[in-house]
Every structure is written in C-alpha cells, then in structure tokens.
Amino acid sequence: MALTDEELSRLADIVRLQPTKNGELQDAWGLESGSEVHQYLQNHLKEYYYRDDDSLIRSTAEANDLVDVEPGIEADAVAKGGAPETIRVPELEAQVFEVVAGPDERSQSVVAVLKAVRDAFDVDPGVDEVRRALRSLERKNVVEVVYRTVPTFKLAVERDAITVEIAE
Numbered sequence: 678m679a680l681t682d683e684e685l686s687r688l689a690d691i692v693r694l695q696p697t698k699n700g701e702l703q704d705a706w707g708l709e710s711g712s713e714v715h716q717y718l719q720n721h722l723k724e725y726y727y728r729d730d731d732s733l734i735r736s737t738a739e740a741n742d743l744v745d746v747e748p749g750i751e752a753d754a755v756a757k758g759g760a761p762e763t764i765r766v767p768e769l770e771a772q773v774f775e776v777v778a779g780p781d782e783r784s785q786s787v788v789a790v791l792k793a794v795r796d797a798f799d800v801d802p803g804v805d806e807v808r809r810a811l812r813s814l815e816r817k818n819v820v821e822v823v824y825r826t827v828p829t830f831k832l833a834v835e836r837d838a839i840t841v842e843i844a845e
Contacts (some may be wrong), residue, residue, distance in 0.1 A: 689744040698734035763840040773810040784829035
C-alpha cells in the first residue's frame with residue numbers, strides 16, 4: 678500500500694520520536710486529542726507501528742526502511758533495559774539532557790531543570806514542555822526518576838556515554 682506524503686511525514690515522526698506516546702504525537706501533529714492520534718494510527722499506519730510492553734509506540738523495521746530519518750534510539754539497547762549509545766531528540770530534549778543532574782548528583786525537580794535550561798540556553802520553555810522532555814528521556818533510558826516529595830530527575834548514565842543528536 679502506497680502512503681501519502683502526510684502519512685510518510687507522520688511515519689517519520691514515529692520513527693524519529695520512538696519510543697513515544699499519543700501525547701507527543703498529538704503535539705507533533707497538531708491534533709486535538711490522544712484518541713485522534715490513536716484513530717489516525719489505526720486508520721493509516723496500522724502496519725507500520727506497534728506498542729511495546731509499556732504501551733509505548735515504536736516503528737516496525739519496514740517503517741524504518743520507508744522513511745529517511747534516523748530512529749530516535751537504538752532499539753536493541755533500550756529493549757534490553759540498557760541505555761543507547763546515541764539518541765536523536767528535539768532541541769529542547771538535548772538542552773534538558775545537557776543540564777539535568779548527573780547520575781552521582783542529587784536529582785532535580787522539573788522546575789529546577791526548567792530554571793537550568795533557561796539559564797544555560799537563554800530560552801523560555803514552559804514547565805510542561807520540560808516535563809515532557811524529561812519523561813521522553815526517561816523512556817529512552819538515559820534519565821531516571823527519583824521519587825521524593827515530588828518526582829525528581831537525574832541522568833541514568835554518564836553524560837559523555839551518550840551521543841546526542843538534534844532531530845530535525
């Protein structure tokens with residue numbers, strides 16, 4: 678089945694953002710709800726994605742071959758619970774990765790990471806954007822959550838163990 682330009686573009690988003698959730702695709706595609714994302718996936722891209730054991734959306738090997746983008750992570754490493762050597766993420770996620778506490782440091786709240794991003798990069802993302810970036814990095818096994826009074830975050834691996842590439 679031949680895919681339309683829109684379907685190929687959205688499939689590329691899945692490949693690039695994986696592992697991802699309906700909410701991330703909703704933002705990327707400008708849809709109104711996660712259920713719209715689910716309907717689109719089922720009606721247009723059913724053969725090209727699957728949900729892993731954690732219900733995260735991942736592309737099939739065939740989908741990876743159809744689009745000219747690098748996958749967001751190395752599937753084998755993350756599937757085995759390890760950290761990938763390379764992640765391809767949006768610019769904000771790269772900035773968050775750069776400033777979040779290291780594995781041997783005290784974990785930080787979302788607000789502390791937000792302040793660090795603002796100070797380091799002279800940008801003004803919203804707290805929800807930073808929270809989504811942290812959760813996305815967590816799904817890629819490079820950030821871990823430490824539950825204190827509020828969820829806090831720190832790197833799960835040494836910063837220099839990961840190559841971070843900005844996904845266009």
